[in-house]
Amino acid sequence: MSKKQRILIGSAPFLCISMLLLIPYLTVKMGKTAGYVTGFCIYWFLFCLPVSAYCSGGFTRLKEIYRQRSNITARMKTIYYFLALIPCIATFFAVFKNIAPNAGFQVLILALVFGMINGTLEEMFWRGIFNKIFDDQMIWAYLYPSLFFGIWHIALYLAKGIVYQGGGGSLVGGSLFMGLLWGLAAYKTKSVKIVTAAHIITNFFAFTGLIYQNWFM
Numbered sequence: 001m002s003k004k005q006r007i008l009i010g011s012a013p014f015l016c017i018s019m020l021l022l023i024p025y026l027t028v029k030m031g032k033t034a035g036y037v038t039g040f041c042i043y044w045f046l047f048c049l050p051v052s053a054y055c056s057g058g059f060t061r062l063k064e065i066y067r068q069r070s071n072i073t074a075r076m077k078t079i080y081y082f083l084a085l086i087p088c089i090a091t092f093f094a095v096f097k098n099i100a101p102n103a104g105f106q107v108l109i110l111a112l113v114f115g116m117i118n119g120t121l122e123e124m125f126w127r128g129i130f131n132k133i134f135d136d137q138m139i140w141a142y143l144y145p146s147l148f149f150g151i152w153h154i155a156l157y158l159a160k161g162i163v164y165q166g167g168g169g170s171l172v173g174g175s176l177f178m179g180l181l182w183g184l185a186a187y188k189t190k191s192v193k194i195v196t197a198a199h200i201i202t203n204f205f206a207f208t209g210l211i212y213q214n215w216f217m
Contacts, residue, residue, distance in 0.1 A: 004055045012148035019155035032161030048125040065128035070190035084185040084198045087178045096205035103212045115203030123196040127186040146183040150176030
């Protein structure tokens with residue numbers, strides 16, 4: 001196993017343990033708004049992005065995770081892409097449809113920005129770089145990051161003062177399900193383009209509800 005593979009394997013539990021300690025601490029010390037946003041910024045810009053860049057061989061080579069090739073048929077790719085979009089449909093009807101009319105323009109913009117950053121950087125790390133480094137090793141490229149993707153959301157549930165629609169079971173269980181679904185699509189198609197788009201859309205719908213319920217009600 002190469003050095004980059006070992007670093008990538010170790011980074012997932014390190015991230016989860018760090019965030020399990022850091023997110024509750026930040027939201028207690030800084031307040032739920034500043035603490036929550038700061039926690040995400042640390043997660044995005046001090047972990048997901050630099051670890052992905054290092055394991056990819058530098059920031060300029062990150063684009064390679066969007067250019068991997070698979071041997072499956074175009075028909076099978078379409079099926080996996082459709083599966084990747086299921087969380088978008090579910091989140092639209094479960095959250096966005098009822099909240100959006102009352103949320104207001106400011107909430108929608110915040111949700112869109114949050115969703116674009118989070119969806120892009122999470123797919124870069126949890127799906128893109130694991131697929132690039134481990135290729136056809138199903139356990140390490142797909143199952144391992146999918147499991148820890150779900151576990152990392154436990155830290156978000158522990159954020160002080162943040163309320164999630166459906167509670168912790170919905171947050172963590174839903175994230176694990178989406179991680180497995182998006183991970184399968186990325187693993188089989190060797191592309192994170194569609195899953196990144198699906199993640200951004202799902203996050204936009206979900207963050208609309210989260211932001212509105214926690215900061216604007």
